Amino acid sequence: MTQRERFHAIFSGQKPDRIPLYYFGTWTETEEQWKSQGVPESACEEGGPQLFGMDTNWEKGMWSCQGLVNMNPIFEGNSVLLEQTDDYAVWSHPNGSVVRYGKHGSSIPYTHEHALKPTRESWERFKIALNPADSRRIPQNQIENAKNFAKRERVATFMGGSLYGWIRDWMGVEELSYFMYDEPRLFGEIIDYIADYFIKLYRPFIKYCDFDFVYFFEDCCGSSGPLYSPDIYVQFFKHNYEKLVDFYKNECKIPFVLLDSDGYTEPLTKCWLDSGIDILFPVEVGKWNASITDIRAKYGEKTAVFGNVDKFIMMQPKEEIIKYLEKLKIETDKGYFLPIPDHRIPPEISLEMMNNYIDAFHTVFNKK
Numbered sequence: 001m002t003q004r005e006r007f008h009a010i011f012s013g014q015k016p017d018r019i020p021l022y023y024f025g026t027w028t029e030t031e032e033q034w035k036s037q038g039v040p041e042s043a044c045e046e047g048g049p050q051l052f053g054m055d056t057n058w059e060k061g062m063w064s065c066q067g068l069v070n071m072n073p074i075f076e077g078n079s080v081l082l083e084q085t086d087d088y089a090v091w092s093h094p095n096g097s098v099v100r101y102g103k104h105g106s107s108i109p110y111t112h113e114h115a116l117k118p119t120r121e122s123w124e125r126f127k128i129a130l131n132p133a134d135s136r137r138i139p140q141n142q143i144e145n146a147k148n149f150a151k152r153e154r155v156a157t158f159m160g161g162s163l164y165g166w167i168r169d170w171m172g173v174e175e176l177s178y179f180m181y182d183e184p185r186l187f188g189e190i191i192d193y194i195a196d197y198f199i200k201l202y203r204p205f206i207k208y209c210d211f212d213f214v215y216f217f218e219d220c221c222g223s224s225g226p227l228y229s230p231d232i233y234v235q236f237f238k239h240n241y242e243k244l245v246d247f248y249k250n251e252c253k254i255p256f257v258l259l260d261s262d263g264y265t266e267p268l269t270k271c272w273l274d275s276g277i278d279i280l281f282p283v284e285v286g287k288w289n290a291s292i293t294d295i296r297a298k299y300g301e302k303t304a305v306f307g308n309v310d311k312f313i314m315m316q317p318k319e320e321i322i323k324y325l326e327k328l329k330i331e332t333d334k335g336y337f338l339p340i341p342d343h344r345i346p347p348e349i350s351l352e353m354m355n356n357y358i359d360a361f362h363t364v365f366n367k368k
Contacts, residue, residue: 007155007212011279011304013257013335019365020055021358022340023048024282024307027106029347035352049346053358056154062215065158068205070137072131074193095129095161095170096122116170118179120186126170127193132200142205142281146268150210157258158206159213161198161244163191163237164228173227182231188236195240199247206252212257213279214248216241221263223286233271245276258306262343264288273299283308284342292331304336311341314349314357321360329364339365 001009001017025047026034030331034049035041042048047059065071075094082098083090090100095115102109118127139145149156167190168176180187220227248254258279259272264286272280283290283305292305313324331337345354 001262002153003155004153004212007058007338008255010338011213011336013302015335018194019052019332020338020363021365022338024056024342024344025059025283026345027347029105030345030349033347034351034354051351051354051358053355053362058155060154060156062157063159065202066149066156066209067139068142068149068158068209069139069201071159071201073126074131074134074136076127080312095126097170111172114170114172114175116167118171118175118183123186123215124189130193130197132197137201142152143208146205146208150208155212157211157213157215158209159217160202160248160257161195161241162217163194163240164220165218166194167191168227172333180228180236184235191240195244198244202252203247206248206254211252211254213258214254216244216257216259216277218259219229219263221261221265221268223263223266223288225266226268230267230271233268238271238275241272241275241277249276256304264290266290269295269299273303279304279306280342281305282342285310286342292328292337296331296334301334302336305331306338307340307342308337309339309341311343311349312346314341314345314353317327318356318360321357322364325360325364332365 003020006016006018006020010019026049031039031044031048035044039049039051043051045057045060046063047057050057073095077094079094080092081089082092083100087104088100088102090098090112092098093115096113097111097115098113100110100112102188117121171179245257248257256278257276258281259277260281261268262282262284265280265283268286269280280295280303283292283295285291286306290308292303292308295305296303309328310324313321316324325339328337328339332339
């Protein structure tokens with residue numbers, strides 16, 4: 001089987017010739033540590049180093065739609081450095097945000113001022129930067145490049161939507177949490193616009209790409225649960241996700257739709273499945289002990305999952321990793337499940353630990 005045939009077989013409930021080994025990249029500190037431990041620079045690419053025994057990086061090019069279009073807001077002007085110390089730098093960006101970035105490690109930047117304010121005036125300004133017809137978004141030979149991309153051998157995807165995650169990044173969690181209750185009409189307009197934006201942006205070329213799946217970025221849950229209720233989902237998100245899923249699956253003929261959110265996602269799982277989401281990702285184990293076995297007991301054995309391997313299992317001896325993966329093999333054998341670590345690999349995981357995981361994975365899933 002080719003890489004793509006293998007991926008499609010798994011999520012169609014068929015038996016692949018083997019289970020591919022992927023991960024969701026690494027922290028920057030992890031990559032630097034691994035390079036100091038012997039990983040060559042040539043093995044490092046988008047997401048993280050690709051090690052011997054791993055399958056070709058599925059994430060490569062996802063966040064830029066493989067260079068086929070610029071999906072991000074386009075603002076006029078340049079970023080300006082406002083303040084700098086040995087520990088951090090503060091920048092003012094054309095989108096209106098003011099952000100402090102740490103210089104040591106992968107800490108989350110601190111936003112002094114968000115790009116999008118909870119007002120119609122701010123949204124009308126912001127919406128100009130989300131013009132899908134802006135010629136600056138479209139590279140030369142877009143259709144030809146899309147057709148050539150379809151000839152690839154590797155599994156590939158693209159960021160096909162972000163109805164909460166984008167707004168959260170622009171407005172901040174706290175402001176957004178109040179906004180959806182204080183200004184429901186405007187909140188709904190913004191989500192409607194973003195959904196239509198992705199359709200208008202992608203319609204000219206996406207059907208030629210033969211993508212393996214669509215990737216929706218949301219990150220709408222924390223350790224205690226979702227950042228909005230299922231009722232809010234039904235009121236604002238449901239019809240837009242159904243519209244997007246219909247566009248990608250029926251018009252563009254992309255076989256699978258994946259939704260990404262970390263955290264404890266269970267209260268929203270049924271909402272997503274009812275809206276046509278095919279694959280849950282990454283089903284972070286966390287302190288809440290999320291389990292594909294429990295998910296399938298509730299929603300059916302064909303519930304598809306990409307993830308659900310506790311990344312910290314890599315810190316255990318190889319024998320313990322094998323025992324852990326053998327429990328997941330029960331679900332893998334049923335189909336619709338591709339086990340990968342449930343988020344980016346943190347620096348606590350050494351290169352030796354990662355290689356132990358790779359060996360354990362193939363021992364459990366691909367031994368002859």
